[in-house]
Amino acid sequence: MNKAQNFIVLDRRAYKESDALITCYVEGVGILNMIARGANKPTSKYGSLLQPLRMFEGFINVRPGLSLFKTAKLKNRYPDIEASILALAVASFIAKVLANNAMDDAQMISYDTLASYLQSIDDQHALSVGTHFLMRLAQKHGVALYLEGCVICKSKQVSALSLIKGGFLCPAHETMQPAILHDVEFFKQLRCLSKADIHQIHQCGSQTNRTHMGLYVGLLEQIIAIPHKNWKFIQQI
Ligand SMILES: [Zn+2]
Missing domain, CATH: 1.20.1440 (de novo design (two linked rop proteins))
Structure with a gap:
């Protein structure tokens, strides 16, 4: 199990059938693009949560090219x-x-x-x-x-x-x-x-x-x- 990482979502677009392509700034890594599988399904708990200008703590499979989002919990939503x-x-x-x-x-x-x-x-x-x-x-x-x-x-x-x-x-x-x-x-x-x-x-x-x-x-x-x-x-x- 790798360590949880802090990240801030910068941008989010629809990707393929029901995925989301998310650009985020990962602490200690830099800005990367990741796929959140199924995040654009109405039933996904990340559909409304994983939005730009919010800070999360979670797990990302960082890979060259497109990284893969796994799980996260909200840390700051900047009211x-x-x-x-x-x-x-x-x-x-x-x-x-x-x-x-x-x-x-x-x-x-x-x-x-x-x-x-x-x-x-x-x-x-x-x-x-x-x-x-x-x-x-x-x-x-x-x-x-x-x-x-x-x-x-x-x-x-x-x-x-x-x-x-x-x-x-x-x-x-x-x-x-x-x-x-x-x-x-x-x-x-x-x-x-x-x-x-x-x-x-x-x-x-x-x-x-x-x-x-x-x-x-x-x-x-x-x-x-x-x-x-x-x-x-x-x-x-
Ligand atoms: Zn002068």
Whole structure:
């Protein structure tokens, strides 16, 4: 008998007659696809239980290619995510990014990081967590924005942002670049999130908006697969 493993379900699709194809992040292993035999039968106890954005402890026969789900019990269903459409949309976005890029990187973020993000997402802080997640990926792919001051002269007085230059701009330099203009609060929020570790995200308050998150979607869409349907949904809520 092998040991029980913790895993978080990222995605679920119908497969063959009555099976489910489940993408999940297995602690200590990474993201993999597994078949849950019979899970789409109306009588299966896993039909409604084995759903995305839930954490389980169970047994998986990990194999190259498709793994095989055996049994599991629910560990965490993240009630704050279920209680808010925005929270659900952002959590689904994160899950989709991880699932869609798993072929290139099966551990884009650590299992613990994912678990912490899901724990932190609620209606008030969903966009902060979503932005923080994308900031992490930008850092990982070497395209993090410089948010300490003006990216050209390091002046602490910033008034604009340039994706081409890769960071904030001061009033003297904003006119020389194609710059994105926002108010000071917008930039403060961005800087706060960039300095926060996962457990400090809530301390940045709930002022993060879709423009903050969209900045990083734009920055990353040439580098990783962005689930645009999910992103569109977040913008429409
Ligand atoms: Zn400057």
